[in-house]
Amino acid sequence: MTNTPHAPSYYAGSANPSPARPALQGEIETDICVIGAGYTGLSTALHLAENGFKVAILEAAKVGWGASGRNGGQIVNSYSRDIDAIEKQTNKRNAELMAHMAFEGGRIIRERIAKYDIQCDLKDGGVFAAFNEKQMGHLRAQKALWEKHGHTQLEMLDHAGIRKVVKTERYVGGMLDMSGGHIHPLNLALGEAAAFESLGGVIYEQSPATRIERGASPVVHTEQGRVRCKFIVVAGNAYLGNLLPELAAKAMPCGTQVLTTEPLDPELAAELLPQDYCVEDCNYLLDYYRLTSDKRMIYGGGVVYGARDPEDIERIIRPKMLKTFPMLKDVKVDYTWTGNFLLTLSRLPQVGRIGDNIYYSQGCSGHGVTYTHVAGRVLAEALRGQAERFDAFASLPHFPFPGGRLFRVPFTALGAFYYDLRDKLNI
Structure with missing residues (x-):
């Protein structure tokens, strides 16, 4: 059975106390199954729980184990590519919506900290x-x-x-x-998890999703259990693996x-x-x-x-x-x-839906602390039937890396070398 601790970071060494959370065993039913207890998953789940949904989160390791609990802890507005780049890739209305959301993530973080008294050194x-x-x-x-x-x-x-x-x-x-x-990023994640649980939400740690059974009533399988639900939110980001191959090919x-x-x-x-x-x-x-x-x-x-x-x-x-x-x-x-x-190739996030009931957000491209909190609100809105802002994100093209997965590392490294050289030469 999986037993993955936090990385040996300063954040893990100074984390606030957090309860032991069990692995999923057996079968449960819920309205929405969220895969991943990082910021995207926690933000989505908390917004949904605040609106009365029954939500369960499956986490492969521990709350905040991935980038959400290891990052630089900086609240930075906008996206990895700025509003002007977005304006070239979608229509005027979608660009306006995304421009407004570019400064929303920091406000959501501060709202969460204040509302739920999260101690994270803001x-x-x-x-x-x-x-x-x-x-x-x-x-x-x-x-x-x-x-x-x-x-x-x-x-x-x-x-x-x-x-x-x-x-x-x-x-x-x-x-x-x-x-x-x-902020202390891991303590923010732990505080958001506690807020979600205070509203009746359930988090299963050490419970990696191994397979998704698609269909009108999807089922998410883990090593020792499964979740029957109406909707799935996929929020694994860099640690999703090949659970959904159509997502893995594009980031x-x-x-x-x-x-x-x-x-x-x-x-x-x-x-x-x-x-x-x-x-x-x-x-x-x-x-x-x-x-x-x-x-x-x-x-x-x-x-x-x-x-x-x-x-x-x-x-x-x-x-x-x-x-x-x-x-x-x-x-x-x-x-x-x-x-x-x-x-992602565009350095813009990828948001969308697979079939009728699998929603996802991925590819923060190094700009995730604020964006993930916006994404959680947007995904929750879509699941409540308010999809205008979700559709704005989903309108952005999701480019595959040239040459597929085999060549994405050398291709991207070559591009980074070029821009690094421009920085050094001031050109």
């Missing part, structure tokens, strides 16, 4: 840091685009301005988004690496990030970092296409951190880990 404020004037131009254009769609909590930072929020000489400027911020798991230092001297922590904002840079293969509630530096970056686990994460990430903060050269690293996100 801090407001996120910074996009630019290495050169070309990137500053992109940020100015992004600010104008977001403000056009009603998002106004933005401030451009010149060189002196960004030095006040980040103690490094690497950046020429940046943009501050006060509706951004950061690729990718790994990102993170380290966490020992607790810093409080004066040093305050010097590095005086306002306690989170930061991500503007490179294609970007770095991201922030302080934890106990003043550790969390620093992440790098992408491994095909989701292979590197042997020495510290060797990959520590030089990046020291390039930004040379004053951390003698600081000990307490945790390193890797986790997978799901990349």
Whole structure:
């Protein structure tokens, strides 16, 4: 029988207490079966439970085991490709709906934290840091685009301005988004799971879905049980495997690496990030970092296409951190880990329905903390018969990778090499 613990991350080491949840044994019946207890699954299930649906979640490992409990913990608005890219791929009405939803995820997260008293170290404020004037131009254009769609909590930072929020000489400027911020991501997932259970929802851990029996009354099979239901929501993202082959062909798991230092001297922590904002840079293969509630530096970056686990994460990430903060050269690293996100060719999420009763959302492409919370609300709306926003997402084309699954890793790595080279050469 499966028994998969959380990855050995700082988040798992500092997680709030959480009850032991049984594996599914035998047969149950429910209105809706959700596959995956990450943010997409939890958000969907919680919205549905709030509206009176009977919902069961099947989780292959533990709540928040995947990207939802391992990510950088940053609340970042919009999608991995911005609103202007979406406007080129769908009609005006759908683009308007998606533009409005681009800033909804952070609000949902804050609503959940407040309503259910979730203790997850919420801090407001996120910074996009630019290495050169070309990137500053992109940020100015992004600010104008977001403000056009009603998002106004933005401030451009010149060189002196960004030095006040980040103690490094690497950046020429940046943009501050006060509706951004950061959280302890695993504790957010655990809090959302507890909220769902408080409304009568049931979560089965260590219960990977092994097969879906399609039809008018679908059945989801696990190693020791099965769920009969009216609808299925597939929310496995990078850890779905080949459960639904038609989804696996259109996205690729990718790994990102993170380290966490020992607790810093409080004066040093305050010097590095005086306002306690989170930061991500503007490179294609970007770095991201922030302080934890106990003043550790969390620093992440790098992408491994095909989701292979590197042997020495510290060797990959520590030089990046020291390039930004040379004053951390003698600081000990307490945790390193890797986790997978799901990349699509368009870098836009894939939302849709298979047949009449299998709904899915996947492919956050590294931008999932806020998007998944929107997706959960949208999927729940569709299951309640309000499909306008769901249809807007579903209108986006779902491109397969050229050459199929065999060539998607080298193809994507080649593209990333090209954009990384452009970042380095400032072209």
